Every structure is written in C-alpha cells, then in structure tokens.
Amino acid sequence: MEYLKFCFVFSCWIKFANSVYSTDAPKSPAPVPxxxxxxxxxxxxxxxxxxxxxxxxxxxxxxxxxxxxxxxxxxxxxxxxxxxxxxxxxxxxxxxxxxxxxxxxxxxxxxxxxxxxxxxxxxxxxxxxxxxxxxxxxxxxxxxxxxxxxxxxxxxxxxxxxxxxxxxxxxxxxxxxxxxxxxxxxxxxxxxxxxxxxxxxxxxxxxxxxxxxxxxxxxxxxxxxxxxxxxxxxxxxxxxxxxxxxxxxxxxxxxxxxxxxxxxxxxxxxxxxxxxxSHCDDDVVDLSQLKEYPNVLVGVFIEQPTPFLPEFFQRLLTLDYPKDKLKIFVHNNEVYHEKHIQRFWEENRNVFSSFKVVGPEENLSQGEARNMGMDLCRKDATCDYYFSIDSDVMLTNRQTVKLLIEQNRKIIGPLVTRHSKLWSNFWGALSLDGYYARSEDYVDIVQRKRVGVWNIPYMAHVYLVKGSVLRNELKERNYFVLEKLDPDMALCRNAREMTSHREKDSPSPESFHMLRPPKGVFMYITNRHDFGRLISTANYNISHYNNDLWQIFENPVDWKEKYIHQNYTRIFTENFLEQPCPDVFWFPVFSVKACDEIVEEMEHYGSWSGGKHEDKRISGGYETVPTDDIHMKQIGFDKEWLHFIREFISPVTLKVFSGYYTKGYAIMNFVVKYTPERQAYLRPHHDSSTFTINIALNNKDTDFQGGGCRFHRYNCSIESPRKGWSFMHPGRLTHLHEGLPTTNGTRYIAVSFIDP
The missing domain is CATH 3.90.550.10 (Spore Coat Polysaccharide Biosynthesis Protein SpsA; Chain A)
Structure with missing residues (x-):
C-alpha cells in the first residue's frame, strides 16, 4: 500500500516537472501596442x-x-x-x-x-x-x-x-x-x-x-x-x-x-x-499684440470702516492700465468714507471712462451690492473683464490688471496676504461643512515657495472675471446670495457647483426636468508676482480726527508707508543724517502727511496747556520749564508713540550713540506750540532724559518765522528746522539748550524725553 502511494506521488511530481520545463508551456502574451x-x-x-x-x-x-x-x-x-x-x-x-x-x-x-x-x-x-x-x-x-x-x-x-x-x-x-x-x-x-x-x-x-x-x-x-x-x-x-x-x-x-x-x-x-x-504660460494673452486694451469694469466695495482708504484710491489711480478703458463702480456702505470718495472724485472725475457710486443711503446688503456690480458688466456687451476689489486690498503692483488678463483664466485672483501672517485671500481646501481647511501646499503658496497658478476652491477680496463668462456660464444674477453664507462664499460655491437650469429647449417633456452634470467654473489664484497685501480692518477706531495714525500696530507696513519719511532708510544705507552741533544729530523721520495729521489731531483736541508751571498732568503737579503743549496721552496716542520710538528712533540711537541700547521708554511725550502771542520761546534748560528727540512738524518761513534751538555749551544754534526731521541730543549735563523765539506764525514740534 505504501509503495502504491509512493508511485502516485512520484508520477504527479514528474507531470508537474514536465509542465514547468516543457518547451510547449504557455508564454506571457505579447504586449499590446x-x-x-x-x-x-x-x-x-x-x-x-x-x-x-x-x-x-x-x-x-x-x-x-x-x-x-x-x-x-x-x-x-x-x-x-x-x-x-x-x-x-x-x-x-x-x-x-x-x-x-x-x-x-x-x-x-x-x-x-x-x-x-x-x-x-x-x-x-x-x-x-x-x-x-x-x-x-x-x-x-x-x-x-x-x-x-x-x-x-x-x-x-x-x-x-x-x-x-x-x-x-x-x-x-x-x-x-x-x-x-x-x-x-x-x-x-x-x-x-x-x-x-x-x-x-x-x-x-x-x-x-x-x-x-x-x-x-x-x-x-x-x-x-x-x-x-x-x-x-x-x-x-x-x-x-x-x-x-x-x-x-x-x-x-x-x-x-x-x-x-x-x-x-x-x-x-x-x-x-x-x-x-509648466502650464503658467500656456494660452496666455499677449496684450502688446492687441489693437486696443480690453475694457474693464472695476467694482470697488467699501463694506466697513477701512484704514488708508485715500491711499487705496491713489493706488487704483496709478494702475498701469489705460484709464479710458476703466469704468469704476463703487459701493460704499460707510458714511465715514463719503468724504474720501467725494475728494477722490472731485480730483479725478475726468480720468476714468465712467465713475458710479452707490452710497449707504441705498441700504444695499453686501450680496446685493456685489450682484449689482457684476451685473453692470454682464449687461454691457463691451465689458471684457470685471475686476472686483475690496477696500482692504492694497495693490502694490501697478501691473496687476494686465498680469491677470494675460493669464487668460475665467476667474483669477492675485495672491494678497496680511503682513507677516499666513492670512490670505484664498483657501486651499474646504472642510466637509464647506468652510476653511488648510491644504498641504497652502503655506508654501502663501510664502511663495511654490510659485504658479493654482486651482482653488475659494477666493475673496480681489479677482478678475471674464465678461464673456458672466454672460454665458455665470449668467444668473444672484450669485452672491446663498443660504447663510457670506457673499464671497456664496459666489465661490455657485461657481464650483454650477449646473445649468432647466433645459427649456429640450426636445421632449421628459427631459425638461433634467439637469446637466455639474460643470463648475475653475477659480485660480496666482502668486507669480508680488501683488500687494490685505489690510486689517478688525480694530479700526474712527472716533479720532485722523484715525490712520492709530494703525501702527494693526497695519505697520501701511502706517510706515504713509507716515515715515521717504528718506528714512537712507540713514542706515547711506548715512543720510547730519551733525550740526557736537553730539546733536539731525535726520528725517516723519512724512509731510504725518506732520500735518499730528498737528491737526492736536488742534482738533484743542486743550493746550498754556505754558503754566502748575500742571496736573505730571507727577508732583509742577513743571519747572513749562511749554504750551498737549501730551500724547491726552489724545490716547501714548502706546502708539512709544511703539514709534522703539521701531524708528531706537535704531538711529544705536547708530549715532554706538554701544548705547535704549529702552525706548518715555514718560513725557508731547507736541509743543510756539506762537508770539502765547509762548514764543523756552528758557535754557536740561531735559530730564538720557536723550531727547525734537521733531519739526511744520515749515519755517512758510508757517512761521524765527524759532530753532541753541546749545549753550557749544554756542551752536540750529535755526532752520526741516519739516519731518528730528533732532536727537543728550538730555542731561552736556546739552543745556533753549528754544529760540518764534517771531511770527505758529511753530509745532513733537518732543520725547527718552530713558528718563
């Protein structure tokens, strides 16, 4: 019996071996060409x-x-x-x-x-x-x-x-x-x-x-x-x-x-x-080859109090695009900004092809206003592009409109981000409930480590839409209103999930109720260039006279551009400062706009001290060398002023007084007003500071005559202060000084006793 089992197993093995090694074994099929x-x-x-x-x-x-x-x-x-x-x-x-x-x-x-x-x-x-x-x-x-x-x-x-x-x-x-x-x-x-x-x-x-x-x-x-x-x-x-x-x-x-x-x-x-x-330059539009530039309707939306709005309009004005090809539609939802729009329109009424403003009296919702702007382009057969921009977008690239048109996408926006933050005008992904989710590449795109043109699910604040798309794919007129979504989210969802409405020309009643497959319009964001930034509007207080002055924390880049002298950085790159007296340094720090607005703010406040010795504003209630002044603290500007000192004065201090690291702290920060009628001069004195800054806020010979500062130890006077320029000098022991008489007009200076 065992022998028979052995013979059976052996014969099976022989058959298996023959099948494996046989030349007639099936081969792998030839590859299909x-x-x-x-x-x-x-x-x-x-x-x-x-x-x-x-x-x-x-x-x-x-x-x-x-x-x-x-x-x-x-x-x-x-x-x-x-x-x-x-x-x-x-x-x-x-x-x-x-x-x-x-x-x-x-x-x-x-x-x-x-x-x-x-x-x-x-x-x-x-x-x-x-x-x-x-x-x-x-x-x-x-x-x-x-x-x-x-x-x-x-x-x-x-x-x-x-x-x-x-x-x-x-x-x-x-x-x-x-x-x-x-x-x-x-x-x-x-x-x-x-x-x-x-x-x-x-x-x-x-x-x-x-x-x-x-x-x-x-x-x-x-x-x-x-x-x-x-x-x-x-x-x-x-x-x-x-x-x-x-x-x-x-x-x-x-x-x-x-x-x-x-x-x-x-x-x-x-x-x-x-x-x-690889595809960024595929099918691009070469504007230089066109007989004339396309017509663009620019929709501007001011939906909340927005800092630096005059600067926003100036950037709109300086766009490198033929102004006769630009029509402007403005929806302003804030009474506060009516003066800014009026001023811009009066100065530039003949610049653009047309200029239409819808104000707060119309009581339009954001969605209704945005529908109106888009519809103006949709109804106008000559409108080639619709460029929507919110007032919190600060475009720094004058070529923005041209660059977006050249990319030849149906909907495309320029990447803009909030300074030093990852906050931008697009989302790389959506959560299951349709809200923000961070895509794997979001940070790299925002930081421009990956540069290109990106298909994204959501954009806001600024984008360009082809007029032909509005008249065909997006021809409905209520894209910005959807359920409880904000207008931008509503637009993006409608564009992403767009389906045609009922086929009224369908050949049979059976197909009348059928819908086409979703044919959403792709939305793109481009970061191929630096386009600009988003301004923060969250904590914009409009209770002051010049509210942008208080934006040094929220919007530091825009604050610097508006209020810091254009030659300030040359102090460090070209040694752009002067030393008119020993250890007295003279350098540019404030723009003309900063000087004017600080003076306006003080005059609007109006409670000048009168130059009296009795002063309840200071410790002890007595000022030995009083000036006719208003303290920064009185107008609620002390925190902002101290930040200005740390950001823009401290670096100069380190440059001119090498080895001294200032704390950037000051108790006495004020604006002085010199007039022949109230207080024309200041007697010789030492400042209670390690060093003092003295910033000229208006122009000699234009706004006043006389004035200046004389340092007794060196018998050295500075009699021609430049608007926006600051003196910096030691406060104790060596630099006894006096304010020279103002003989006519009104002289304003901003003073800080730093490191008392």
Missing part, C-alpha cells in the same frame, strides 16, 4: 474639467474619442443623484462600429472629473497583468443601491465595489456589456453595470473583475486619506499608500472634485520642484 488603445469619453460641453482631462490625455499621447459633444444632456443630475444612462447609450452606439476589433482595447472613462497620471503603455501593461477581458474601477463605497452589498464577491484585500467611471476591456467584450442597455437616459449607469457584474454567469462568461488595489483606477471618494502626491523628475504621480500602487487614472467622484483640483495642480506635469509651473 499603444496604438491599440482607444479612450472613449462622454462630454456634452467643453467645461474646465473637460479641458483639464484633454490636457492630461494629450500629455501622454492618448487617442481619445469624445462622445456626445454638443448634444443636450438628458442623463440626470449625476452630481447629486442617480443618472448617467445617456453615457451608456452613447457608448453602446460607439461600440457597434468597434465590436469586431478583437485586438482593440477600449478604455471608457469620465472626463469632467478625471485626469491621467500615466501613459498608454503603463495602463495596457497593468491591464494585461490583471489577466481578465474586462476590468472595472473599484471603490470602498457602494452606490447607488446599498442593498446589493451582500451580492458582491468577497475580497481578501482591496476595494470591493464597482465604479463605472473607469472601464477597460477588449472591444468585443465591452460591446457585449453595453449592448444590453435598453433603459432611459436618466437611469443609473453604475447600477446597470453593477447588475451585470453581480450576475455570476455573466461575470465568468465576460471574464470581468474589479481593479481592487487601484493599479489602474483611483477613485477618490472615500479614499482621500489613502492618496499622496509623489514628486519625481519630469512629472508627479498619485500614490495609493494602502496598496502601494501608482494609479494611472485619477477620478474625483462624489464630493472629492475639489481634492482632484488640488491634485490637478501637480499631476501629471503641472508643477514640480524641478521646473516649477
């Missing part, structure tokens, strides 16, 4: 998503045949419910002419929300390795009938459920599947394929399987956490970390279209570390 791969896709309109799909297909030289272009869509609202049967009907018709081509491999994919990450050779190789005649995409979520879950074959590892957004197979087999279609255009295509796949007999006869481990198809719905970008030389791939695969087809099904947009900023060759942005 890429010319035998045909991509079929359904697209009734050339949406932004379709153009992106074709761009990725052309990059890899796929042969693509588009089905249904220009036809009315009757396949239902596939973005929100069941539908898509029209796609199967179109595929069925196309396959009738291909059914007898046994060596032809057909790849049927969606197009609006799909991109290629690899080429034909790779997809054919992976298809052959699957060793089936038909391969469907797979996903981890079942749709549209969850009751069919138990009928799916169980899998040890990988995605279990069929997704119809990607199908690859030999033409005769694809034809045998789609030829079974006899349903309506708005029936569900995925349910149709699912029922065929779940039929064990058909699954075996047609030799079908699913791409369980995402070798070819990556459906993003339910799998975003599995996907990472894989940067390499030449191009960027999507890597599935769960199965360590590099899918060839990436499909943003379900609610993952925004994540696909993020991936599409890189895949397959849009941006990488080696060459940066």
């Amino acid at each position: 890429k010319e035998k791969l045909l991509v079929l896709t359904v697209a009734t309109e050339e949406t932004d998503g379709f153009r992106r799909f074709m761009q990725s297909a052309n990059y890899f030289n796929y042969t693509v045949k588009v089905l249904g272009m220009g036809e009315a869509w009757k396949g239902g609202d596939v973005g929100r419910s069941i539908g898509g049967g029209q796609k199967v009907k179109l595929l069925k018709k196309a396959m009738e002419d291909l059914a007898d081509q046994e060596d032809l491999v057909v790849l049927s994919v969606d197009s609006y929300d799909l991109i290629f990450a690899g080429g034909p050779e790779e997809i054919l190789r992976k298809f052959q390795q699957a060793n089936h005649k038909v391969l469907f995409a797979a996903e981890g979520l079942i749709w549209p009938d969850k009751r069919l879950s138990d009928k799916y074959p169980s899998v040890r590892s990988g995605k279990r459920y069929l997704n119809s957004g990607g199908i690859i197979g030999y033409a005769p087999y694809i034809n045998r599947i789609v030829s079974q279609w006899n349903l309506h255009d708005n029936d569900d295509d995925q349910l149709f394929y699912t029922k065929i796949y779940l039929d064990p007999l058909q699954r075996e006869t047609l030799n079908m399987t699913l791409d369980h481990k995402c070798q070819i198809f990556q459906n993003l719905n339910g799998a975003v956490d599995e996907v990472l970008l894989k940067f390499g030389t030449g191009r960027v791939r999507v890597r599935n970390t769960a199965y360590d695969s590099l899918p060839v087809v990436v499909h943003g099904n379900g609610n993952t279209k925004m994540y696909l947009n993020y991936l599409g900023n890189y895949v397959p060759n849009a941006w990488n570390y080696e060459h940066g942005c």
Whole structure:
C-alpha cells in the first residue's frame, strides 16, 4: 500500500516537472501596442474639467474619442443623484462600429472629473497583468443601491465595489456589456453595470473583475486619506499608500472634485520642484499684440470702516492700465468714507471712462451690492473683464490688471496676504461643512515657495472675471446670495457647483426636468508676482480726527508707508543724517502727511496747556520749564508713540550713540506750540532724559518765522528746522539748550524725553 502511494506521488511530481520545463508551456502574451488603445469619453460641453482631462490625455499621447459633444444632456443630475444612462447609450452606439476589433482595447472613462497620471503603455501593461477581458474601477463605497452589498464577491484585500467611471476591456467584450442597455437616459449607469457584474454567469462568461488595489483606477471618494502626491523628475504621480500602487487614472467622484483640483495642480506635469509651473504660460494673452486694451469694469466695495482708504484710491489711480478703458463702480456702505470718495472724485472725475457710486443711503446688503456690480458688466456687451476689489486690498503692483488678463483664466485672483501672517485671500481646501481647511501646499503658496497658478476652491477680496463668462456660464444674477453664507462664499460655491437650469429647449417633456452634470467654473489664484497685501480692518477706531495714525500696530507696513519719511532708510544705507552741533544729530523721520495729521489731531483736541508751571498732568503737579503743549496721552496716542520710538528712533540711537541700547521708554511725550502771542520761546534748560528727540512738524518761513534751538555749551544754534526731521541730543549735563523765539506764525514740534 505504501509503495502504491509512493508511485502516485512520484508520477504527479514528474507531470508537474514536465509542465514547468516543457518547451510547449504557455508564454506571457505579447504586449499590446499603444496604438491599440482607444479612450472613449462622454462630454456634452467643453467645461474646465473637460479641458483639464484633454490636457492630461494629450500629455501622454492618448487617442481619445469624445462622445456626445454638443448634444443636450438628458442623463440626470449625476452630481447629486442617480443618472448617467445617456453615457451608456452613447457608448453602446460607439461600440457597434468597434465590436469586431478583437485586438482593440477600449478604455471608457469620465472626463469632467478625471485626469491621467500615466501613459498608454503603463495602463495596457497593468491591464494585461490583471489577466481578465474586462476590468472595472473599484471603490470602498457602494452606490447607488446599498442593498446589493451582500451580492458582491468577497475580497481578501482591496476595494470591493464597482465604479463605472473607469472601464477597460477588449472591444468585443465591452460591446457585449453595453449592448444590453435598453433603459432611459436618466437611469443609473453604475447600477446597470453593477447588475451585470453581480450576475455570476455573466461575470465568468465576460471574464470581468474589479481593479481592487487601484493599479489602474483611483477613485477618490472615500479614499482621500489613502492618496499622496509623489514628486519625481519630469512629472508627479498619485500614490495609493494602502496598496502601494501608482494609479494611472485619477477620478474625483462624489464630493472629492475639489481634492482632484488640488491634485490637478501637480499631476501629471503641472508643477514640480524641478521646473516649477509648466502650464503658467500656456494660452496666455499677449496684450502688446492687441489693437486696443480690453475694457474693464472695476467694482470697488467699501463694506466697513477701512484704514488708508485715500491711499487705496491713489493706488487704483496709478494702475498701469489705460484709464479710458476703466469704468469704476463703487459701493460704499460707510458714511465715514463719503468724504474720501467725494475728494477722490472731485480730483479725478475726468480720468476714468465712467465713475458710479452707490452710497449707504441705498441700504444695499453686501450680496446685493456685489450682484449689482457684476451685473453692470454682464449687461454691457463691451465689458471684457470685471475686476472686483475690496477696500482692504492694497495693490502694490501697478501691473496687476494686465498680469491677470494675460493669464487668460475665467476667474483669477492675485495672491494678497496680511503682513507677516499666513492670512490670505484664498483657501486651499474646504472642510466637509464647506468652510476653511488648510491644504498641504497652502503655506508654501502663501510664502511663495511654490510659485504658479493654482486651482482653488475659494477666493475673496480681489479677482478678475471674464465678461464673456458672466454672460454665458455665470449668467444668473444672484450669485452672491446663498443660504447663510457670506457673499464671497456664496459666489465661490455657485461657481464650483454650477449646473445649468432647466433645459427649456429640450426636445421632449421628459427631459425638461433634467439637469446637466455639474460643470463648475475653475477659480485660480496666482502668486507669480508680488501683488500687494490685505489690510486689517478688525480694530479700526474712527472716533479720532485722523484715525490712520492709530494703525501702527494693526497695519505697520501701511502706517510706515504713509507716515515715515521717504528718506528714512537712507540713514542706515547711506548715512543720510547730519551733525550740526557736537553730539546733536539731525535726520528725517516723519512724512509731510504725518506732520500735518499730528498737528491737526492736536488742534482738533484743542486743550493746550498754556505754558503754566502748575500742571496736573505730571507727577508732583509742577513743571519747572513749562511749554504750551498737549501730551500724547491726552489724545490716547501714548502706546502708539512709544511703539514709534522703539521701531524708528531706537535704531538711529544705536547708530549715532554706538554701544548705547535704549529702552525706548518715555514718560513725557508731547507736541509743543510756539506762537508770539502765547509762548514764543523756552528758557535754557536740561531735559530730564538720557536723550531727547525734537521733531519739526511744520515749515519755517512758510508757517512761521524765527524759532530753532541753541546749545549753550557749544554756542551752536540750529535755526532752520526741516519739516519731518528730528533732532536727537543728550538730555542731561552736556546739552543745556533753549528754544529760540518764534517771531511770527505758529511753530509745532513733537518732543520725547527718552530713558528718563
């Protein structure tokens, strides 16, 4: 008995060895040439998503045949419910002419929300390795009938459920599947394929399987956490970390279209570390080749009290764009700013092609006002672009409008950020509830470590829209009002999720209630240039006479630009200062605007001390050398003034008094008023300070005569103070000084006794 068992086992082993080493053993099939791969896709309109799909297909030289272009869509609202049967009907018709081509491999994919990450050779190789005649995409979520879950074959590892957004197979087999279609255009295509796949007999006869481990198809719905970008030389791939695969087809099904947009900023060759942005200069508009510049309507929105508004309008005025091609629409929601708009209009009424203002008396909401501005361009056939800008955007790039037009996008905004913060005018991603989420590349884009043109889900504050887009894709007139969203969020959601309204020209009553697939307009942000910044409006107090003076903390860059002398930085780069007396230094610090506004603020306050010895404002209540003055503390400006000292006086101190590090602290900070009638001069005295600054706030010979300062120890006088320039001198022991008489007019100086 044992002998017989041995003979049986031995004979089996011999048969196995012969089969392995036999020259007649089956060989691996020859690779399918890429010319035998045909991509079929359904697209009734050339949406932004379709153009992106074709761009990725052309990059890899796929042969693509588009089905249904220009036809009315009757396949239902596939973005929100069941539908898509029209796609199967179109595929069925196309396959009738291909059914007898046994060596032809057909790849049927969606197009609006799909991109290629690899080429034909790779997809054919992976298809052959699957060793089936038909391969469907797979996903981890079942749709549209969850009751069919138990009928799916169980899998040890990988995605279990069929997704119809990607199908690859030999033409005769694809034809045998789609030829079974006899349903309506708005029936569900995925349910149709699912029922065929779940039929064990058909699954075996047609030799079908699913791409369980995402070798070819990556459906993003339910799998975003599995996907990472894989940067390499030449191009960027999507890597599935769960199965360590590099899918060839990436499909943003379900609610993952925004994540696909993020991936599409890189895949397959849009941006990488080696060459940066590959498509930024594709299809650009060369303005120099145009006979005339396009007409632009500029919509300006002032929705809250905004600092530096006159400067905002000046930057608008200095845009490098023909003013006869600019029309201005202003919505002002703040009575406080009416004086600024009136002044600008009076000075520039003939500069622009037109200038229209809608004021607070109209009582428009933000959404209504923004709809009105956009509608002005929509109704005007000559309006080529609509440029929307909020008053809290400080454009520092005069070329901004030109640069945005040249990028030739439907909607594009320039990146603007809040100084020294990551706050910007775009979001890189959205949370599940539709609000802010930080994308993986957000910080790099904001900091311009990655430079390019980026497809993003949300933008605000400033953007350019093509007039033709407003008259076609965005032709409805209420885009800024949606549920409880703020106007910018409403616009972006409407643009992202845009669907056409009812097809009133549909050929049959049955299709009247059908909606087209979502065909959202892509929105872009560009950081290819420095465009400007966002101003903070959060703590803008308008109770003062010149409110911008108080913005040194909230908006330090704009404060410096407005109030610091244009030659201040030359102190450090060119030694731009003077020493008229020993250890007395003279340097520029304030702009003319700063001097004027400080004087105005003090005169508006009006309670000058009168130069009396009795002074309740100081400790002890007695001033030995009194001046006719107002303290910074009296107008609530002491914190801001001390910050000014630390930011702009302390560096000069270190330069001229080398080795001395000031604390930048002062108790006595005030503006002095000299007039022949009240107080014309100041007797000799020492200051109670380590050093003193004395800033001239107006012009000698224009605003007053006389004045100046004499230092007794050195018998040295400075009699021609320059407006905005400051003296700096030691306060004790060596620099006894006096204020020389003002003989006519009024002289103003700002004084601080620093480090008392």
